[in-house]
Amino acid sequence: MNIFKKYKMLVSIKEAFDNLPCGVAFFEKNGTPLLVNRKMYGLVYDLLETELQSLDDIEILLKVQFVFSSEGRVWRFERIISESEKDFIEIKAADVTEIYMYKLRLDEAVEEQKSIMRRMQRITRNIVSITRNEEILSMKMNIHNELGFILSNSRQFISQGCPENEKQDYIDLQRKTVKML
Amino acid sequence: MLNQSQKYIERYGELAEMLAAEKDPEKIKKLAVETDFIIAFIKRRLNIIFLHEEDENINCAELCCCIEESLKTLRLNGIECSCISELKKTMDFERMTYLYEGFYRFVSDITDDISSLHVYLRAYGDTVCILMYITSRSDLSGISGIQREGDKWVFMIE
Numbered sequence: 481m482n483i484f485k486k487y488k489m490l491v492s493i494k495e496a497f498d499n500l501p502c503g504v505a506f507f508e509k510n511g512t513p514l515l516v517n518r519k520m521y522g523l524v525y526d527l528l529e530t531e532l533q534s535l536d537d538i539e540i541l542l543k544v545q546f547v548f549s550s551e552g553r554v555w556r557f558e559r560i561i562s563e564s565e566k567d568f569i570e571i572k573a574a575d576v577t578e579i580y581m582y583k584l585r586l587d588e589a590v591e592e593q594k595s596i597m598r599r600m601q602r603i604t605r606n607i608v609s610i611t612r613n614e615e616i617l618s619m620k621m622n623i624h625n626e627l628g629f630i631l632s633n634s635r636q637f638i639s640q641g642c643p644e645n646e647k648q649d650y651i652d653l654q655r656k657t658v659k660m661l
Numbered sequence: 662m663l664n665q666s667q668k669y670i671e672r673y674g675e676l677a678e679m680l681a682a683e684k685d686p687e688k689i690k691k692l693a694v695e696t697d698f699i700i701a702f703i704k705r706r707l708n709i710i711f712l713h714e715e716d717e718n719i720n721c722a723e724l725c726c727c728i729e730e731s732l733k734t735l736r737l738n739g740i741e742c743s744c745i746s747e748l749k750k751t752m753d754f755e756r757m758t759y760l761y762e763g764f765y766r767f768v769s770d771i772t773d774d775i776s777s778l779h780v781y782l783r784a785y786g787d788t789v790c791i792l793m794y795i796t797s798r799s800d801l802s803g804i805s806g807i808q809r810e811g812d813k814w815v816f817m818i819e
Contacts, residue, residue: 620711627704634697638737642689647680654677654696661670661703 503555503573511535514568523573526550535569542571546580554580623661630657666706673699694772698734702765705730709757718751721782721789727761728780728791731768740775741796746782752789760791763818767793767804774799791818 497504503520507513511534524532526549527541541547541557548554554577560570630653637643637650676696683689705727712719725746732742768778777796782789795814801807807816 620707623707624704624711627700627707631697631700631704634693634700635733635737638690638693638697642686642693644686647689650693651677651681654673654680657700658670658674658677661666661673 502575503557503571505532505538505571507535507569507571509567509569511569520571520573523549523555527555535571538571541573546576553577626657626660630654666703666710669699669703669706673703691773694734694738695769697737698731698765698769698772701730701734702761706758706761709754709761713754718753719757720751721746721748724752724757724760724789725782728764728782731765732778732780735768735772735775735778738772740772741777742779744780744782748782748784748789750784750789756788760789760818764791764793767816767818771795771797771799771801771804774801785819793817 497515498518500517500519503517503523505513505516505520513532513534516532521532524530524538524541527547528537530537532538538557542559544557546554546556553575555573556576557571557573560572633650633653637646640646642650673696676692676699680689680692680696683692709719709723709727712723725744728744732744735742764780775795775797777794779794781792781794783792793816794810795801795816796812797814801814802809804816807814809815
């Protein structure tokens with residue numbers, strides 16, 4: 481292959497690389513840029529307002545899950561771990577706008593589910609509380625009625641002159657009431 | 662709830678057992694009246710507790726009902742009784758139970774000796790007191806705080 485053809489091929493590769501819809505950059509192990517496409521340069525300038533000079537410049541973008549460009553798109557920067565990592569470092573910036581939108585909808589759905597769960601728990605607690613209050617009320621009414629009955633019985637026993645043949649029933653009733661209380 | 666009435670419930674249990682063991686008809690009647698008196702007290706005291714759960718302050722009329730319930734027992738024993746209150750105010754739970762317990766303790770000690778008991782609920786500063794006029798066959802002067810007014814004994818729970 482002559483030099484001209486080889487040069488033309490390299491230019492074509494570079495052109496194709498620059499036209500990729502995602503940002504791609506290769507760095508030396510010491511952080512010096514080896515190959516950076518147009519999209520990556522544009523993104524770094526848009527997001528950090530600085531030219532991409534070294535790997536350190538975009539470390540901050542690798543630490544966050546999502547970054548938002550001025551044109552309203554959402555990007556994710558990640559370090560591609562591959563065999564070539566031994567020789568150079570590859571960074572990729574992918575347009576994840578749609579994934580981000582799905583994630584937002586998912587977060588909303590999860591939040592709504594949590595809210596429903598909280599409501600259900602509140603309703604369950606209320607049901608328990610209402611049941612308990614009803615039981616307490618029933619117990620109070622039971623005690624009140626029982627004491628009213630024993631009082632009426634007791635007064636009848638006294639007004640009849642405490643008859644000997646009714647004494648045992650009267651005492652049994654008293655013992656039962658004491659036990660209930 | 663019932664813990665606050667525990668000592669009275671225990672006394673009620675003791676009275677029931679004393680009744681079971683007693684053979685003398687006169688003593689049986691005396692114990693039955695005492696038992697009835699304590700049942701009325703427990704019932705009405707629990708009522709006050711239940712009312713207190715609904716509201717911090719309780720109408721004075723409730724104390725009059727409590728006393729009236731206890732007086733029904735005394736009437737069974739031939740004692741002439743009344744309870745009069747024209748107060749249209751409320752009082753807190755502690756004050757009401759203090760007055761009703763004071764009334765119960767005082768009256769249960771003298772039940773055997775008295776022939777009449779007239780109870781008045783009177784305003785006492787911001788709150789209420791119980792004033793009792795008693796006719797008794799016995800000398801009650803040994804009771805702390807009791808005073809003589811003509812042929813009546815007067816006792817105040819303040």
